[in-house]
Amino acid sequence: MKGPTGMNDVERAPGPYAAPRVGAGIRTSLVRWAPVAVIAIAAVGIWEAVVALEDIPNWKLPAPSAIADALWGDRGDLARHTWVTLKEVLIGFGIALGAGLLLATLIHMSRTMERVIYPPAIASQTLPIIVIAPLLLAWVGYGLQHKVVVVALISFFPILVNTVDGLRSTDGDLLNLMRALGANRWQMFIKAQVPHGLPYMFSGIKIAVTASVIGAVVGEWVGSSEGLGYLALRSKSQFLTERVYAAIFLLGVMGVVLFLAAGLAQRVLVPWHGRQRGGPNT
Amino acid sequence: MESTHTKIRTTSIHKAFYENGAHLSALAGVDFHASDREFVSIIGPSGCGKSTLLNIIAGLDQPDAGSVELYGATTAQRLGSVGYMQQKDLLMPWRSVLDNCILGLEIQGVPRGEARTRARALLAPFGLEGFEGYLPHALSGGMRQRAAFLRTVLLDHDVVLLDEPFGALDALTRSHMQSWLLGLREDLKKTIVLVTHDVDEAVLLSDRVYVLTASPGTVRTVAEVKLPKPRSMEMVGDSAFVKLKLELLSALGSLGSRVR
Numbered sequence: 001m002k003g004p005t006g007m008n009d010v011e012r013a014p015g016p017y018a019a020p021r022v023g024a025g026i027r028t029s030l031v032r033w034a035p036v037a038v039i040a041i042a043a044v045g046i047w048e049a050v051v052a053l054e055d056i057p058n059w060k061l062p063a064p065s066a067i068a069d070a071l072w073g074d075r076g077d078l079a080r081h082t083w084v085t086l087k088e089v090l091i092g093f094g095i096a097l098g099a100g101l102l103l104a105t106l107i108h109m110s111r112t113m114e115r116v117i118y119p120p121a122i123a124s125q126t127l128p129i130i131v132i133a134p135l136l137l138a139w140v141g142y143g144l145q146h147k148v149v150v151v152a153l154i155s156f157f158p159i160l161v162n163t164v165d166g167l168r169s170t171d172g173d174l175l176n177l178m179r180a181l182g183a184n185r186w187q188m189f190i191k192a193q194v195p196h197g198l199p200y201m202f203s204g205i206k207i208a209v210t211a212s213v214i215g216a217v218v219g220e221w222v223g224s225s226e227g228l229g230y231l232a233l234r235s236k237s238q239f240l241t242e243r244v245y246a247a248i249f250l251l252g253v254m255g256v257v258l259f260l261a262a263g264l265a266q267r268v269l270v271p272w273h274g275r276q277r278g279g280p281n282t
Numbered sequence: 283m284e285s286t287h288t289k290i291r292t293t294s295i296h297k298a299f300y301e302n303g304a305h306l307s308a309l310a311g312v313d314f315h316a317s318d319r320e321f322v323s324i325i326g327p328s329g330c331g332k333s334t335l336l337n338i339i340a341g342l343d344q345p346d347a348g349s350v351e352l353y354g355a356t357t358a359q360r361l362g363s364v365g366y367m368q369q370k371d372l373l374m375p376w377r378s379v380l381d382n383c384i385l386g387l388e389i390q391g392v393p394r395g396e397a398r399t400r401a402r403a404l405l406a407p408f409g410l411e412g413f414e415g416y417l418p419h420a421l422s423g424g425m426r427q428r429a430a431f432l433r434t435v436l437l438d439h440d441v442v443l444l445d446e447p448f449g450a451l452d453a454l455t456r457s458h459m460q461s462w463l464l465g466l467r468e469d470l471k472k473t474i475v476l477v478t479h480d481v482d483e484a485v486l487l488s489d490r491v492y493v494l495t496a497s498p499g500t501v502r503t504v505a506e507v508k509l510p511k512p513r514s515m516e517m518v519g520d521s522a523f524v525k526l527k528l529e530l531l532s533a534l535g536s537l538g539s540r541v542r
């Protein structure tokens with residue numbers, strides 16, 4: 001029996017709040033991911049077989065083995081371009097995170113700020129990024145900063161909107177209680193609204209990291225001489241279709257890894273989430 | 283002398299709310315007082331303004347007319363001078379039980395370390411020993427409510443306002459909580475105002491019981507509870523207890539149409 005005994009009380013809390021055993025963790029992961037792996041391997045196998053049996057030309061649809069060859073054969077080049085794109089994504093996302101949280105705080109603090117910030121923020125999202133990106137080229141130039149701005153522009157919005165919603169949805173009764181205990185606005189913000197808003201912020205971050213990858217590719221298509229998006233575009237015009245697919249594969253992996261990293265950060269920073277009622281459904 | 287002895291005194295409190303143009307009178311002249319270390323209960327039909335009265339005493343709201351005297355002084359700035367607890371435990375899901383308990387002290391600027399030390403000393407009487415590191419979601423309803431109560435009394439305020447603190451608990455847990463509070467009552471050395479809809483609870487715990495009328499709330503009657511102390515749960519069978527309970531029920535108007 002865990003937990004103290006001998007309480008002359010019928011109620012007893014469930015087991016203590018402890019991390020699950022590591023061995024059990026690995027076993028459940030295996031059980032959970034085995035079907036996914038089976039399906040993925042089957043899909044790749046069918047793909048390979050169809051390409052071989054139907055004799056589909058390489059420029060139309062390369063076989064997985066051909067893509068794997070491209071991945072391995074061009075690994076030096078691909079690694080360099082991956083690093084370029086990753087850098088654009090990370091810097092752009094970092095700026096988006098900072099800007100999103102700052103603007104969310106301002107909107108939360110003042111109705112005037114809300115009226116000033118929200119309309120242009122929403123407008124920036126209704127215009128297709130593919131239209132804005134070339135215009136930005138004229139403003140910020142051709143280099144890394146252009147890609148970073150496109151990434152930031154596309155990914156600050158989900159962070160902003162979710163964080164504002166999170167800050168606002170704090171239980172009014174809790175805020176009243178704090179007020180009754182003598183709390184000032186800052187204490188209510190720091191001790192209640194910020195922690196309450198964290199899970200919402202992470203919902204925004206998860207959307208934002210995946211959007212970041214799209215932003216980097218769009219930026220590279222509009223004007224760049226490096227990065228996975230650029231590489232895919234160039235390889236297409238050179239009829240190196242398997243390298244296009246290799247670049248797409250790496251972009252996909254990047255998106256998934258960033259998403260998982262965001263999830264991991266959430267679990268570390270918001271360990272209470274999912275163990276309670278309420279909160280956003282993510 | 284009198285003013286230091288009387289911790290709370292409200293005089294002819296009026297309060298109305300305006301919602302979508304409609305005027306709703308919640309309190310229509312409530313005189314209420316509680317003395318040092320007195321345990322006073324307020325019962326009344328739901329919607330009669332009990333919570334409104336507590337909100338006004340706590341300073342969350344101001345009366346339209348009438349005055350509130352707290353610790354002998356009449357001031358509009360009452361926030362932060364009483365302990366306050368509601369039906370919802372309002373524990374922060376991201377804080378451990380211990381850190382939830384020190385919220386009030388933290389707001390007052392007491393350093394966390396010192397606040398935790400003070401809270402730890404109360405864990406045992408509040409039945410929370412061994413659970414201080416848990417997150418609230420892992421606790422039973424009764425334990426959560428005791429944690430919320432510890433948070434409330436840990437403050438040095440002489441006055442504690444309890445708004446249906448056991449209202450959300452099941453009957454068995456509630457009666458456990460009542461007997462627990464009964465045992466703790468004298469040690470707390472506080473002036474306690476308890477809003478409840480449980481007449482047994484009011485009689486058992488209180489020195490005096492206010493019965494409010496249906497909306498708009500006014501004081502229908504105030505009853506002294508002259509049962510000997512220390513009280514025990516067994517007293518609910520005593521004839522004096524039953525007599526007072528019937529009086530209160532009839533003042534509430536709930537005898538004619540008995541459902542419970």
Ligand SMILES: Nc1ncnc2c1ncn2[C@@H]1O[C@H](COP(=O)(O)OP(=O)(O)O)[C@@H](O)[C@H]1O
Pocket residue numbers: 299300301306307308326327328329330331332333334335497
């Ligand atoms: N903030 C508010 N705005 C409008 N009406 C309110 C507000 N607070 C309370 N009321 C109304 O005042 C009346 C008394 O409410 P309350 O004090 O919560 O009653 P009780 O706690 O006795 O059940 C109710 O009719 C309620 O709808």
Ligand SMILES: [Mg+2]
Pocket residue numbers: 332333334445
């Ligand atoms: Mg109420």
